[in-house]
Structure formats: C-alpha cells, structure tokens
Amino acid sequence: PSQALEHAFAVLRENDRGTYTVPTKGLYPFQWNWDSCLTALGLAELDEDRAWTEIETLFAHQWPDGMIPHIVFHVPSDTYFPGPNVWGTNRPTPTSGITQPAVAGFAAKRLFDRAKDKAMAAARCRALLPKIDAWHRWFYENRDPHGEGLVAILHPWEAGRDNSVDWDEALAQVPTTGFAPYTRRDTDHANPAHRPTKAQYDAYMWLVEHFRALGWDNSRLHDASPFQVIDPAFNAILIRACTDLAALADELGEAEIAARNSAWAQRALPALDTLWSAESGRYLARNRVTDKLIDSQSIGGLLPVFAPIPAARCHAIAEHVQGLLKVLNYIVPSHDIGTAGFEPQRYWRGPVWLVTNYMIADGLRNASELAVADRIARSSLELITKSGFAEYYDPKTGEPLGGGRFTWTAAMVIEFLR
Numbered sequence: 001p002s003q004a005l006e007h008a009f010a011v012l013r014e015n016d017r018g019t020y021t022v023p024t025k026g027l028y029p030f031q032w033n034w035d036s037c038l039t040a041l042g043l044a045e046l047d048e049d050r051a052w053t054e055i056e057t058l059f060a061h062q063w064p065d066g067m068i069p070h071i072v073f074h075v076p077s078d079t080y081f082p083g084p085n086v087w088g089t090n091r092p093t094p095t096s097g098i099t100q101p102a103v104a105g106f107a108a109k110r111l112f113d114r115a116k117d118k119a120m121a122a123a124r125c126r127a128l129l130p131k132i133d134a135w136h137r138w139f140y141e142n143r144d145p146h147g148e149g150l151v152a153i154l155h156p157w158e159a160g161r162d163n164s165v166d167w168d169e170a171l172a173q174v175p176t177t178g179f180a181p182y183t184r185r186d187t188d189h190a191n192p193a194h195r196p197t198k199a200q201y202d203a204y205m206w207l208v209e210h211f212r213a214l215g216w217d218n219s220r221l222h223d224a225s226p227f228q229v230i231d232p233a234f235n236a237i238l239i240r241a242c243t244d245l246a247a248l249a250d251e252l253g254e255a256e257i258a259a260r261n262s263a264w265a266q267r268a269l270p271a272l273d274t275l276w277s278a279e280s281g282r283y284l285a286r287n288r289v290t291d292k293l294i295d296s297q298s299i300g301g302l303l304p305v306f307a308p309i310p311a312a313r314c315h316a317i318a319e320h321v322q323g324l325l326k327v328l329n330y331i332v333p334s335h336d337i338g339t340a341g342f343e344p345q346r347y348w349r350g351p352v353w354l355v356t357n358y359m360i361a362d363g364l365r366n367a368s369e370l371a372v373a374d375r376i377a378r379s380s381l382e383l384i385t386k387s388g389f390a391e392y393y394d395p396k397t398g399e400p401l402g403g404g405r406f407t408w409t410a411a412m413v414i415e416f417l418r
C-alpha cells in the first residue's frame with residue numbers, strides 16, 4: 001500500500017500546475033471542474049493549503065450568472081479540441097460554456113471535516129460558501145425552469161459520462177450537419193476504440209455551435225436545446241452537494257445559505273424518487289423533451305446512492321453491485337455487462353472508473369452497506385496494482401484504458417487507502 005500511495009502522490013505532483021492540476025498531460029491540458037474538486041481530496045494529504053487553492057482557482061472563474069464552467073483554459077495548448085476559440089465564451093480567462101457535476105459542495109465539506117488546520121479551513125470555506133451556493137441556485141434556476149426539482153443536462157459532457165448509453169436516444173435527435181469541419185485531438189493521445197465515436201462527436205459539436213450562436217445565454221439555452229436529459233446521477237450529486245453545503249453553512253453560522261440548500265435538497269429528493277425503476281433495481285434517466293424514461297442499465301442509475309436516498313433503495317443498489325461480481329472480475333462497470341450498449345473498453349459504456357467507485361462506495365458506507373463498499377475499494381486497488389494509474393479500466397480483464405498517469409485516479413487511490 002505505501003508504494004501505491006507514493007505512486008499516487010507522484011502522479012499528483014506531476015500534474016500540478018501550481019494553482020490547479022491537469023487531469024493528465026496531452027489529452028487534457030487544462031483545468032476540469034469535477035476532476036479538480038475530487039482531486040483536492042487527494043491533494044489535502046500532501047498539503048491542505050494547496051487543496052483549498054485547487055477549488056478556489058476553479059471558482060475564480062465563475063460566470064456572473066453563477067455557473068462554474070467545465071473547463072478553464074488557463075494557458076494555451078494545441079493538444080486539445082475543442083479549444084477556447086471554438087467555445088467563444090468571451091470570458092477574461094477563456095472557459096467552456098457548459099458545466100459539470102456539482103461535486104464542489106461535497107468536496108468542501110469533506111476537506112473541512114478532515115482539516116488539521118481548522119482556522120484556515122473555516123476562513124477558506126467562508127469565502128467559498130456564497131460561490132458554491134450561487135452555483136447551486138444557478139442549476140435550479142436555469143436547468144429546472146418549471147420547478148420540478150430536477151435539473152437537466154444540455155450536453156453529454158455536462159454529465160461527465162460523455163458517451164454513456166443513457167444519452168444515445170436523446171443524442172439521436174441532435175443534428176449532425178451544418179457545423180464547421182473539425183479535427184479531433186483526443187484520438188492522438190488515446191486509442192480511438194476507447195473513445196466516443198465520430199457520430200457522437202458530431203452531435204457534441206452541433207450542440208456547442210448551437211449554444212454559441214445563442215451567445216451562451218443560460219436563460220435561453222435550456223428551452224432552445226434539442227438535448228435535455230434528467231440524469232439521476234447528476235441530480236443526486238447536486239442533492240448531496242446541497243445537503244453537505246447546508247451542513248457546512250450551518251456549522252459556520254451562515255443560516256440563510258444553510259436553509260436554502262437544505263430546501264433545494266428536500267424538494268429534489270422526492271422528485272428523484274420518481275426515477276426509480278423497481279424492474280431495473282436502479283434509477284433511470286428521463287428525456288425531458290419526450291418526457292419518457294430511458295431504459296439503459298448504466299452506472300448513472302446506481303450513483304444516486306451518493307445522495308441521502310431511502311435505505312431500501314441503497315440496499316437494492318448494494319445487492320445489484322454485489323451481483324455484478326458473479327459476471328465480472330472488477331466492479332463497478334459504467335454499464336452492465338450483458339445489457340444493450342455494453343462495450344468493455346469504450347469510455348463510459350462499460351469500463352470501471354475510480355471516481356464513480358468512490359462516490360458509490362461512500363454512499364453505501366453512509367447507508368451501512370459496509371461489505372459492498374469495502375469490496376468496491378478492493379476492486380479499485382486491485383486495478384491500480386495490476387494496471388497503474390489509468391483513466392479507466394476494462395471490467396473483465398482489468399486492462400488500463402484511455403489516458404495514463406491520471407490525476408483523479410491517483411486522488412481516489414489516496415482516498416481508498418485512508
């Protein structure tokens with residue numbers, strides 16, 4: 001274990017750019033939103049001050065409307081597409097124009113709870129609280145315009161699970177012509193068979209150009225998007241973040257922020273429950289354009305265990321995850337083997353990711369499902385021992401896939417070894 005820990009620290013140091021980390025050299029040469037927030041947990045083991053800086057750097061690029069963008073382009077690099085000119089967001093430091101899962105509230109609370117330097121943690125949190133609160137408000141105002149308690153993603157990149165089977169049906173309604181010709185760069189750094197397809201990239205780019213043509217005006221994007229999907233995982237992460245931010249705000253004497261975030265979570269939880277499918281033993285995504293549930297057996301339906309959902313749901317999810325070990329060597333796959341769309345090596349259509357393992361294990365632990373949580377941690381450590389600090393792994397063979405020397409994989413290893 002100590003060798004793994006040293007190795008993980010080395011990956012973090014290698015990808016540290018002073019005030020932020022890059023997910024990995026070449027493939028992702030900028031700061032990514034949820035990568036950074038989860039990476040801060042690992043950084044704190046090295047240096048608490050540096051961990052807070054990671055999140056603060058991200059929030060220094062908050063939009064005036066409250067959104068935290070999914071990429072901050074701190075320094076130019078030509079190894080990534082789509083770069084700042086394609087996004088055209090007109091920010092002082094260029095950023096993308098979409099967001100990512102709202103893990104910051106969870107990360108801030110976890111850093112605060114564990115802080116050795118409590119006075120510093122309290123000061124840093126007090127400054128971050130109103131910014132995270134404004135981001136949460138942004139979600140419910142802009143992505144839930146009819147107040148149903150659930151927010152929609154408008155681009156698969158917002159979910160972080162870019163090419164999940166969950167989006168196939170909704171993405172098929174996005175045009176794939178009429179945008180500028182482009183050259184992908186991701187396939188220079190990673191095996192194309194591990195990455196999204198050209199058809200998916202075409203739809204991704206159509207959406208980017210469509211939103212850019214609307215001036216990235218978030219009051220217009222939701223209704224104007226042909227892609228509006230309610231992802232249970234994305235909503236659950238936001239609910240957990242609201243719950244954690246409320247507790248943190250309460251501890252720091254910020255009563256209004258505490259009340260507001262707690263109210264958002266309380267309204268969202270019953271709405272999330274309407275996505276539960278007894279037949280699938282998981283939550284399902286809903287296409288807001290057609291108002292239909294999406295029948296896809298993906299990890300997006302298991303991740304809600306990260307939120308304070310009912311114990312019976314947690315137990316069903318624990319049993320499901322346990323059952324996957326009968327057919328796979330490593331858990332938790334991003335899509336269930338033996339169901340439509342599963343591909344063991346293609347990004348979010350089957351491979352195991354340590355960040356989703358971490359969130360599922362954390363939720364199961366909170367629900368006292370300790371044996372399954374421990375089993376997920378064991379799988380995660382077996383994968384890095386066998387295959388190093390990859391971006392993701394084949395759930396059958398444990399083979400390393402995508403990028404290498406990966407920051408958040410290292411951060412999660414530090415977490416699993418605590």
Ligand code: DGY
Pocket residue numbers: 070081157162186
């Ligand atoms: C990519 O470029 O693959 C990223 O996942 C988008 O955020």
